[in-house]
Amino acid sequence: MKKKLLLLFALLFLLNLFWEVAHSPLYDWNPQMQDYAPHILAYSFMDAVYISLLFFILSLRNGNINWLNKPRKSDCIFIAVLGLILSMLIEIKAFYLDKWSYNSMMPQIFGLGLSPLLQLAITSLIAIWFVKNE
Numbered sequence: 001m002k003k004k005l006l007l008l009f010a011l012l013f014l015l016n017l018f019w020e021v022a023h024s025p026l027y028d029w030n031p032q033m034q035d036y037a038p039h040i041l042a043y044s045f046m047d048a049v050y051i052s053l054l055f056f057i058l059s060l061r062n063g064n065i066n067w068l069n070k071p072r073k074s075d076c077i078f079i080a081v082l083g084l085i086l087s088m089l090i091e092i093k094a095f096y097l098d099k100w101s102y103n104s105m106m107p108q109i110f111g112l113g114l115s116p117l118l119q120l121a122i123t124s125l126i127a128i129w130f131v132k133n134e
Contacts, residue, residue: 001065008055008068008131009048015123016047023115026106050090051124054082071128079128083121091116 020040029036058078059065067075091112094100107114 001068004068004131005065008127009052011127011130012048012051012123013044015126016051016119017041017044019115019119019123020044020047023113023119026102026113026115028101028103047120047123050086051083051120051127054079054086054120054124057082068128068131071132076125076128079124080121083119083124084117087117087120088112 017040020043024036024040055065055068058067058075061078062075095111102108102113109117
């Protein structure tokens, strides 16, 4: 199980790194982009940590971590909903702290970017799928 958890974290980091790079054109960035790589790496790492915490919460709910071997539909729904809620909280906090801003290409729902709202839910479900088939 330790190997599976390490694989899961590495996969979460890589999936979120890919997502961050892919949707970065939807944000307003410094034209020199001198801080691009450190920010993208840090955000990807934190996303992996956040999702790991969601998995930990689900493990507490289920009584153990073995749900990863055979996740139920309810486990996936639980993770997706928690991922959406956490994404909303992150985006709202960033908005109020002026951490980042979207450019005109970012699709938005109630002023929050659609891509970052979906990120944690989707990358966590992809990771679950890969790890359960490992």
